[in-house]
Amino acid sequence: MKLIYQNMLGFLLIIVTTISIIGYSGIGYARNQAYMQNYQRMEGYANSLGALAEADSQAGTARLSNNFLDQLEFVLRGEDVHLRIFNDQNEQIYPKTNARIQLSKNIFSTLKNGQEIRIQNNHNETSPIASTKDAYTGVLVPWMNDKNLVGVAWISSRVKRVERPIYLAKRNLLRALLITVAVGLILSFIISYYSTKRIKRLSRATQKVAAGNFNVQIEHKDSDEIDQLAENFNKMVQALKQSNEEIKAQETRRDQFMADAAHEMRTPLTTINGILEGLQYDAIPEESKPKSIALMQRETKRLIRLVNENLDYEKIRNNQIMLIKTNFDAMPILQDLKSQLSQNAKKANDQLIVTGPEKLPIYADRDRFTQVMVNLIQNAIQFTHDGQVEISGKRIAHGTQLSVQDNGIGMSANQIKYIFERFFKADPSRARMGTGESGLGLAIVSSLIKQHGGNVTVNSKPGQGSTFTVTFYDHGFEQFVKKN
Template identity: 30%
Template sequence: MRKLSLKLGIIFFITLFCIETFMMFFLHASLTNSRVEEELTSLQARGNSHRTILEQNFNKETLSHVVLMESDENTDVVITDDEGIVLASSQLYSEVKNIINKVERNVPYEGKVLQDNWQEAASIATISPIQKQQTTIGYVYMFQNTDSIHTLMKRLNKHFLIVGIVSGFVTIVVIIILSRKLAKPLIQMKEAALKMSKGDFTVALSTNGKDELGDLSNAIKLLSSDLNHLRQERKEFLSSIAHELRTPLTFIKGYTDILYKRDLPEQDRQKYLAIIIEETNRLSRLIKDLFDLAKMDENSFIIEKQCLHLNPFFTSLKEKLSPVFQEKQIHFTVHCEEELTLWADQARLEQIMMNLLNNAFTYCASGDTTSVKVTKHNDVLTIIVQDTGKGIPKKDLPYIFERFYRVEKSRSRALGGSGLGLAIVKELVQAHGGEVTASSEENKGTIFALSFKGVESNENYFMHR
């Protein structure tokens, strides 16, 4: 936690320090310039005031009065004629003389600042022209010692230093609190990710925040839940594979040993060989189904669509399966509207229908009915496979498309199946861009509905999951 919070703290501190430093310098310069400007404006106003008095009475008494007015102030006044000759002054020293000698005589009536460099010069200065009948007859020079300005700047610098130290301390405290608050959930998420990498999906993260960190926390919890579900599915999947492979292999091995070790009558030999062939076929189908599912998972399962005329397709399917249903005395019907077409892989569509009809055949008894109905409404083609068999319990219905899920928990061999048929149906239907749904009631039957939107699309489709 220290590393991340330290990095965040340093970044925040540098950023805020730069901002605060810039603002402090800007504010300091603004206050300084404003104060000096006020002093210069005040000095110029005093000079203009003296100039107004002298314009009314430009004589020795008035000159003395003006000088006397500035004798007790921290300012000095110098009055000259239009040639620059000093007529009166409250204090005259070499720097004042240098300033007077350098002044050009075209001074505007409102006056102007002669010297404002308070950092280096001993005083600041202004000039105001004395005019009579629009003719300049003299000048009023005003001088103010810069010691007061320097004293003011020292106090200002001291205050800014105190404010800077206090704000810096407060900034550091706030940064420490904020950086730890930001770093803590990130560290928890890192630890959660490490736990998940080791196979521990019991992740407990706070998801109260409604910001990006809260969204990330929710995403990690969802990922943990999904990974845990996948792990459980993988365990169940491997367990189911082991069971499904072990059963036929046990039969094959057992009856093969009997045939090899015993001298059996021909009738028994044929019986045992038939069982071995049946179990071998079961094992072959299971391996084929697993291989198909593996290719689907790897996105290497190709669906090659073509324009398939459905009426001949389902007519052929009925002719192929009718004898099997008749043997079990199950009424089997197929209804497909004329001229219906679907862009589909014929072999894969037949595999879908075979799995669904085999399911219906397995769970129907003598006298039950199995029907296939194909219709099209707007741009949606629907294939409905309905039977009146034993149905599916409501609690099992949401899981029938999961791999190796079987309603018969006893795994009765009389009802057969590996639990992969409906999983393959779902994958193949989705590969065609369709959807499959199921509804059922116990002892009343089951309905599977396959829906395909945009049935006139003619592009070849490589399955994407």
């Protein structure tokens, strides 16, 4: 069953149930009121007749002559009221009949004690009065003079007359129920259509997303739960879109890495294979053999470095390395790196500068710290030509901060977003020199810094250079930061 019909059925069930409960209660109340008013009316007649009978204790019921009672019943006939009178001997004295009519002993005994008896319907099994052709309701009222029974008045009326207002109430209730169901059907259709229309809109949007369209957005007013669902749907689609874009970017970088890795491996392998064939067929002169062997060694080291960088990154990423942190002076290491990497900087016509205090205490793993700084400096040299690369360090509260600043090509905001991810290259078309061509250097830096409990940031603009800043915290401070 469609949701719109389910909602309509639910609304109708609520309406019908509510009307039925109210109608049942209303009819029950109307029935009770009708019978109560009838009892009170007939008791009023009986008490008025009783007052006449009690006025003369000697005459008793004799004062109520047949002629008088005939006239009274004629007057009350318009109200469908019928009268019977019994004397103190339990004999029916009005209307007179040839047969001797008496009340049952139990009923007469009850009346003799001064208690009234109300009869709702003498067709009921529990009625104290025998059943008649037509159903009657009425009262048996004893007339007492002090504690002495004077007589009994049995005043009754047909049930169908008493229940006529109840029948009218039922008919009005049925009419109201039909009108309410019709109106409720229309209103429930409108409300259900409005709700299901918004749900259908969500369904259509979901189908578009399932088909790969992540630009779907649903307008909403934040007024109810469906609008909240629409808002959450929009957030989900945005998250899926970002995730899809990141997956595509990762795939692009992976494909680029595989192409670069294949290219980088093919070049040294081709060189090594050519030299080996030359040596095999004595195609290389004796004087050129030392240079050829040296070239093979360099190309072999290049291949080993490419493989080691990938293995090193996997170990770092999976926390498979052990950091041996100590306190040491970072300035001598920075000066040594300046000397070691000056040749690479010279090839790019770059100037290496180291600035900082005379002593720069730092708490880190010495070898991994060196690896971090080498990768950052080589990255700066790689993307800077005819410029300068400045390595600086300083103490900050509870730690040591180092920066590598260049005035090279710089990066855009989108490049900065992915700069620390594996395989990413800010300028894949640029000729590479030295190490760093695998696209793993900065990914390794980020992983090592995280394992040290520090942080790394980058500030860059296209054409204005880049500044990488790393922070190493003092012993015990990273645990304090985690706890707080």
